[in-house]
Amino acid sequence: MDKIIHYLILFITFVPNNYKSMFSKACEYGLKASIYIAEQSLIEKKVGLKEVAKAIASPEAYTSKILQLLSKHNIISSEKGPKGGFSMNKQELEKVKLSTIVFAIDGDQIYTGCGLGLKKCNEKKPCPAHYQFKSIREDLKKMLETTHIKAMTSDLKTGLTFLKR
Numbered sequence: 695m696d697k698i699i700h701y702l703i704l705f706i707t708f709v710p711n712n713y714k715s716m717f718s719k720a721c722e723y724g725l726k727a728s729i730y731i732a733e734q735s736l737i738e739k740k741v742g743l744k745e746v747a748k749a750i751a752s753p754e755a756y757t758s759k760i761l762q763l764l765s766k767h768n769i770i771s772s773e774k775g776p777k778g779g780f781s782m783n784k785q786e787l788e789k790v791k792l793s794t795i796v797f798a799i800d801g802d803q804i805y806t807g808c809g810l811g812l813k814k815c816n817e818k819k820p821c822p823a824h825y826q827f828k829s830i831r832e833d834l835k836k837m838l839e840t841t842h843i844k845a846m847t848s849d850l851k852t853g854l855t856f857l858k859r
Contacts, residue, residue: 740779787844
């Protein structure tokens, strides 16, 4: 896992400004929102849009669209009314993989896109970083497919990890 985090930092640091980060901004917010909602669901608390947006430092309107998308893909639940809010089923938190959230928002582009942003990059005509990024993508895919959302909440309570700075 440390290797993947190292690669992510390198990727985000050295990729040109005009290239998208590894995850889209919507996906970043979607992951953070899901982790926050999962954390609150563990203590059986439903959360509102404003609370989620504040917790992840995201604009409310943008957060609303992301939460609608996560709800549409049955990743989170949405209940209207005075006792409503967003939540996740406590018993399902170990089944919801990070890859499910990423795919719901960004599709599979993270696993297939070029590391340098070229439109046509493949084994036959690779970019200069193709093989290094192929390895990084494979490690990232493995991490996303094996890490469940509940695992992401464990260090939030103790202050070892954060959703915003």
